[in-house]
Amino acid sequence: MTKVTMTVNGKSVSAETEGRTLLSSYLREGLGLTGTHIGCDTSQCGACVVHIDGVAVKSCSVFAQDVAGSKVTTIEGMANADGSLGVIQQAFQDHHGLQCGFCTPGMVMSSAALLANNPKPTEADVRHGLEGNICRCTGYHNIVKAVMAASGQDVAAVAAE
Amino acid sequence: MQNFDFVKPSSVAEAVAALAKSGAQALSGGQTLTPTMKQRLATPDVLVSLTGIAELKGVKQNGGVLWVGAATPHVQVAKEAAAVFAGLAGLAGGIGDPAVRNRGTIGGSIANNDPAACYPSAVLGSGATVITNKRRIAADDYFTGMFSTALAEGEIVTAVEFPIPKRSAYAKFNQPASRFALTGVFVSQATDGSVRVAVTGASNNGVFRWKAAEAALTANFSASALVGLTVDATDMIGDLHGTAAYRANLVKVMTGRAVTSSR
Ligand SMILES: Cc1cc2nc3c(=O)[nH]c(=O)nc-3n(C[C@H](O)[C@H](O)[C@H](O)COP(=O)(O)OP(=O)(O)OC[C@H]3O[C@@H](n4cnc5c(N)ncnc54)[C@H](O)[C@@H]3O)c2cc1C
Ligand code: FES
Ligand code: FES
Numbered sequence: 001m002t003k004v005t006m007t008v009n010g011k012s013v014s015a016e017t018e019g020r021t022l023l024s025s026y027l028r029e030g031l032g033l034t035g036t037h038i039g040c041d042t043s044q045c046g047a048c049v050v051h052i053d054g055v056a057v058k059s060c061s062v063f064a065q066d067v068a069g070s071k072v073t074t075i076e077g078m079a080n081a082d083g084s085l086g087v088i089q090q091a092f093q094d095h096h097g098l099q100c101g102f103c104t105p106g107m108v109m110s111s112a113a114l115l116a117n118n119p120k121p122t123e124a125d126v127r128h129g130l131e132g133n134i135c136r137c138t139g140y141h142n143i144v145k146a147v148m149a150a151s152g153q154d155v156a157a158v159a160a161e
Numbered sequence: 162m163q164n165f166d167f168v169k170p171s172s173v174a175e176a177v178a179a180l181a182k183s184g185a186q187a188l189s190g191g192q193t194l195t196p197t198m199k200q201r202l203a204t205p206d207v208l209v210s211l212t213g214i215a216e217l218k219g220v221k222q223n224g225g226v227l228w229v230g231a232a233t234p235h236v237q238v239a240k241e242a243a244a245v246f247a248g249l250a251g252l253a254g255g256i257g258d259p260a261v262r263n264r265g266t267i268g269g270s271i272a273n274n275d276p277a278a279c280y281p282s283a284v285l286g287s288g289a290t291v292i293t294n295k296r297r298i299a300a301d302d303y304f305t306g307m308f309s310t311a312l313a314e315g316e317i318v319t320a321v322e323f324p325i326p327k328r329s330a331y332a333k334f335n336q337p338a339s340r341f342a343l344t345g346v347f348v349s350q351a352t353d354g355s356v357r358v359a360v361t362g363a364s365n366n367g368v369f370r371w372k373a374a375e376a377a378l379t380a381n382f383s384a385s386a387l388v389g390l391t392v393d394a395t396d397m398i399g400d401l402h403g404t405a406a407y408r409a410n411l412v413k414v415m416t417g418r419a420v421t422s423s424r
Contacts, residue, residue, distance in 0.1 A: 019167035042196045055263045061195045065167040066210050132258025
């Protein structure tokens with residue numbers, strides 16, 4: 001076992017790992033941060049997306065020991081300091097961007113990375129930017145609306161119900 | 162997944178030494194290898210990460226040559242190659258999805274040589290040189306069939322050097338579920354006017370050059386130059402996504418699109 005230390009949601013944390021321990025297992029089993037979901041475990045669905053040093057990554061595809069020392073942000077780090085929902089989270093609630101909620105942590109993390117790179121995306125940019133996130137409830141239109149709203153843009157303009 | 166020892170060297174020399182041990186395997190972005198290990202199709206005893214080696218990263222222009230380090234993620238190539246090599250940047254920016262592009266690397270892609278991967282077509286279709294810890298390999302000698310390359314045991318790709326073409330483009334017909342290429346074509350016109358056309362996703366033998374199209378496009382760089390040409394379907398991949406004849410036709414269609422969008 002090897003102890004791996006990193007900064008998760010602004011706090012220095014550590015947990016014991018094997019070589020094969022994935023970042024997703026480190027977060028969920030090592031740290032008890034179960035907001036990061038495992039959908040496919042084959043790098044296809046995006047439910048497990050977290051940020052590593054500000055970059056969106058599928059945590060089921062990365063080994064914990066490979067990212068020791070990094071700064072990781074998970075869905076648990078997305079609320080405001082007072083515990084209220086962050087802007088993107090609130091927009092998902094307001095625009096019914098979730099049904100069962102299983103894909104939501106990954107959707108929110110991918111959306112946050114998208115908006116950090118492109119603060120005023122077009123609808124096409126949002127759809128393209130969320131290509132790696134699959135919603136089994138297929139609530140894509142409302143997810144796109146939520147991301148447009150989170151960017152401060154008019155959601156009425158979002159196409160096709 | 163079977164357990165293994167994880168090592169993360171900070172230089173190529175250390176990585177090569179670690180890879181000399183039996184059962185050792187290189188890990189780059191892990192976008193292919195991690196799922197492969199979960200399926201136990203790869204069971205290394207030691208995984209040697211290349212992600213902490215600064216000399217394997219970056220995009221650098223040196224006169225007419227673009228150097229791309231093996232451990233450079235797709236997102237960085239999409240951004241940093243855009244001004245000088247539109248075809249390569251466009252290809253890198255269309256791989257998979259943002260999270261895959263943030264992590265996956267050119268070295269991992271061309272070492273794996275998946276018959277539906279995008280990068281092999283850019284390397285072959287621009288006449289690039291693959292640089293390893295031991296030697297320089299011309300693209301024409303590097304790709305040796307589906308999932309097979311000229312790399313020897315323990316040899317790693319350190320960079321790819323691309324001659325910067327006059328114009329180029331990659332046209333990909335997405336397999337909608339995986340987002341890999343059902344068929345993708347990379348076209349480039351070199352500064353001397355010669356044209357290369359490399360096709361991925363279509364053939365049972367992996368990436369290949371369509372030489373009849375190269376000759377026609379060298380004479381006349383226009384999609385209309387392809388009109389009289391046909392592609393033999395004999396060695397094409399046929400699966401539930403498309404028959405061999407369908408892919409053979411796509412080769413021609415996507416070549417035309419790549420020519421038209423070249424810049
Ligand atoms: C959802 C999804 C969609 C994708 N879509 C596409 C797509 O549209 N087009 C496309 O081209 N690819 C696609 N990919 C594959 C992706 O581009 C991978 O990043 C790439 O094929 C492998 O690169 P890697 O850095 O992740 O390599 P790894 O997975 O780390 O390694 C792959 C193999 O290469 C070996 N290796 C790695 N680096 C080196 C090196 N420097 N020298 C020698 N051997 C090395 C490893 O030992 C391993 O065998 C997709 C992947 C996913 C998960
Ligand atoms: S659980 Fe990681 S991509 Fe699906
Ligand atoms: S809300 Fe159910 S999977 Fe997306």
